[in-house]
Amino acid sequence: MEIRHSHEANLQESEEKSVQSGRVKMEHYATYYFANIIDGILTDHFTYIRSLNDFYGEGKIQWFAKPFQKYSAFHQFIDFVVNSVIDEQMSEIDLESLKKDYLNRKGFIPEDELKEFTMLPLNTYFHNYKITHTSFEEWLKDNNKEFLLSTEDDIYDYYNEFYLSGEIEDLIEKIREEVFFVMFSNRGLLRNFNVMMANVLSGVELDDLDMENQSYFKENGILKRVNIPSWTKKAVFYRDRGRCVKCNKDISGTLSFQNNVNFDHIVPLAVGGLNDVTNIQLMCEECNKKKNCFTCDTSIYYEKWY
Numbered sequence: 191m192e193i194r195h196s197h198e199a200n201l202q203e204s205e206e207k208s209v210q211s212g213r214v215k216m217e218h219y220a221t222y223y224f225a226n227i228i229d230g231i232l233t234d235h236f237t238y239i240r241s242l243n244d245f246y247g248e249g250k251i252q253w254f255a256k257p258f259q260k261y262s263a264f265h266q267f268i269d270f271v272v273n274s275v276i277d278e279q280m281s282e283i284d285l286e287s288l289k290k291d292y293l294n295r296k297g298f299i300p301e302d303e304l305k306e307f308t309m310l311p312l313n314t315y316f317h318n319y320k321i322t323h324t325s326f327e328e329w330l331k332d333n334n335k336e337f338l339l340s341t342e343d344d345i346y347d348y349y350n351e352f353y354l355s356g357e358i359e360d361l362i363e364k365i366r367e368e369v370f371f372v373m374f375s376n377r378g379l380l381r382n383f384n385v386m387m388a389n390v391l392s393g394v395e396l397d398d399l400d401m402e403n404q405s406y407f408k409e410n411g412i413l414k415r416v417n418i419p420s421w422t423k424k425a426v427f428y429r430d431r432g433r434c435v436k437c438n439k440d441i442s443g444t445l446s447f448q449n450n451v452n453f454d455h456i457v458p459l460a461v462g463g464l465n466d467v468t469n470i471q472l473m474c475e476e477c478n479k480k481k482n483c484f485t486c487d488t489s490i491y492y493e494k495w496y
Contacts, residue, residue: 214367219318221368228271228373232382242386245270251390252399255406257416257465264373264383264468268366276358279311280349289338308337312349316357319364323357375429377456377471377488384457384469385486392462411462418453422467426453430472435489439474452478457486 231238245267246254254263292307308327309317316323327337329348352358373379392411396404408414432442441451452473457463460483471488473481481487 214371215364216368216371217319217364218368220315220365221372224268224272224275224365224369225373227275228268228369229379231271232379232386235382235386241274244274246387246390249398251387251394252403254387254391254464254466255399255403255413257406257413258419258422258467260421260467262370262468263387263464263466264380265366265370267383268369268373269362272362272365272369273358276312276315276362280345283310283342283345285340285342285345292337310345310348312352315361315365319361321357321360321364323352374425374468375492377435378490380468381456381486381488384464384466387464388457388462388486390462391464406465408459413459413463413465415459416465418465418470422470423453425467426470426472427451431493433472433493434474434477435471435491436473436477438491438493439477441472441474450475454478454481456488458483460484461486 231242235242244250254266288307292304295304295307305325305327308325310326313323313325315321324332326340326345326348329351330337330340330344333344335344391413394407395410396407399407406413427442433440452475453470454473455463455465456469456471459465463469463486
């Protein structure tokens with residue numbers, strides 16, 4: 191069972207949602223579960239290259255050429271991973287085992303507690319992220335079916351209805367915002383992500399691009415340098431605590447983001463780096479001048495909270 195939704199159909203909606211609120215509600219249910227999966231993929235992305243082709247392959251890499259989208263490339267990657275994991279979990283449900291557990295407990299525990307054994311992974315996510323939805327058992331009743339007579343086709347149809355109604359997108363958005371919140375501070379991981387993306391983008395040829403995306407490129411495999419928007423500077427400045435990530439110099443006094451404050455591409459544009467908030471770090475002028483335009487470098491040192 192595999193259900194896919196189009197990237198183009200959700201890109202604008204996700205971009206709009208990402209600017210509507212300055213705060214993130216953290217349920218912390220599956221946040222670190224998905225963060226760990228993402229970290230594993232980015233640590234050894236070549237192992238997952240066949241699956242990752244669905245994210246950036248066959249010309250999809252050009253979707254990430256537009257500079258500094260608030261629905262960043264990493265947001266989109268989180269969406270891709272979360273969606274893929276939930277797809278896999280739903281496709282691997284052992285319905286017969288669920289029915290067996292249900293029968294073994296029927297008559298021995300209250301009916302309200304028995305409903306727990308008709309829940310699918312999707313229901314658990316919805317419940318913990320407080321998204322109102324119709325349970326699988328309720329959906330079966332609405333369709334004049336019983337749980338003990340349900341089939342894998344019923345699971346497929348049930349799952350697909352949430353794509354059509356939008357609840358899946360709501361769920362993925364909640365998970366994505368939490369995961370991004372906890373992972374944006376990990377510059378090493380962001381470097382790994384941007385190196386992965388650069389490996390693909392650096393091989394792009396202008397003739398293979400859609401017309402509207404060609405304007406973002408300086409030449410084959412290299413994006414144009416553009417002005418970094420103020421919201422990106424603010425996010426990076428506060429993430430890096432107003433300090434140079436290399437020498438730890440305090441440059442927080444330069445509130446205008448001028449003079450000795452430099453916003454550096456972790457993975458340089460010259461090697462296929464993205465114009466993306468996750469590919470920017472804070473440096474003092476001296477350290478930035480020392481950095482080679484082909485070096486994909488950041489620091490694993492962070493300032494303590496206290």
